[in-house]
Amino acid sequence: MRRIPVIGVPLDHNSSYLRGSARGPFSLVEALHCDSANLWTETGFDLGPVLDHRGALDLSDRDTAFKVIEETAAEIGRSGRPIFLGGDHSVTYPLVRGMKRAVGDFTILHFDAHPDCYHEFEGNPYSHACPFARIMEEGLCTRLVSVGIRTAHGHQREQREKFGIQWLEMKDRAHWPVLSFDTPVYVSVDLDALDPAFAPGISHHEPGGMTTRELLDVLHAVDAPIIGADIVELNPDRDLNGVTAMVGAKILREIAGMMLSD
Structure with missing residues (x-):
């Protein structure tokens, strides 16, 4: 059975509104190994002998942080199927750049309340509000599907049309299509895709979101190999009794x- 590398990406200097998600990886790993649960998956796998914890990256130098993230993803992606733990959503851009170098073409399945495709936000083109603009500009994925969207600026709607992004918006939940993929899939989970009732430990509360089960249903229906993933935007400073960390661990x-x- 293959081993699955788990790597922390503790970066949040590209966050807007609040910092704190740089501590997310550590809370998520702690929850993953909490004695209140176990390491079996709903699909019947014991992850105890499978998860390969690689610790967290040293991203103390902001000028080189994205390079370190990209190089790590490229190296680990060539030999394994890594799960990266953020950090804010800006880390997805260098992660996807590295994974593209490692494995070639893939689709991104993106769970989020926000499209995160601003051209720039508050003067920062590498903001956590912008990763998918950079990804689409560089042609780093063959298709981008964003699930759970429920707050979208007019500019981001223009970006959706420009880049051909597929949104599954919460207002249309009753009519979502069944997704099917003809390339491998990279999964990016912003925990604010979930309603704040299920994930209070995030910086940007946006009511009207997915339940944990709805997210898992979409994930379990993926009909192509998942070659990598990130789980981002856990802010322990806002979590209540570790609920969000446990939800993140479940998703992991x-x-x-x-x-x-597969």
Whole structure:
């Protein structure tokens, strides 16, 4: 059985509104190994002998942080199917650049309340509000599907049309299509895709979101190999009794289970 590398990406200097998600990887790993749960997946895999914890990257130098992230993703992606733990959503851009170098073409399945495709936000083109603009500009994925969207600026709607991004918006939940993929899939989970009732430990609360089960249902239905993933935007400073960290750990387990399924 393949091993699954788990790597922390503790960066949040590209966040707007609040900092704190740089501590997310550590809270998520702690929750993953909490004695209140176990390491079995719903798809029937014991992750105890499978997860390969690689610690967290040293991103103390802001000028080189994206380069370190990209090089790590490229190196690990060539030999494994890594799960990266953010950090804010800006880390997805260098992660995807590295994974593209490692494995070639893939689709991105993106869970989020926000499209995160601003051309720039508050003067920062590398803001956590912008990763998918950079990704689409560089042609780093063959298709981008964003699930759970429920707050979109007019500019981001223009970006959707410009780049051909597919949105599954919460207002249309009753009519979402069944997704199917003809390339491998990279999964990016911003925990604010979930309603704040299920994930209070995030910086940007946006009511009207997905339940944990709805997200897992979409994930479990992926019909192509999952070659990598990130889980981002856990802010321990806002979490309540570790609920969001436990939700993030659950999502990690189920992503890992899907990686082992094909």
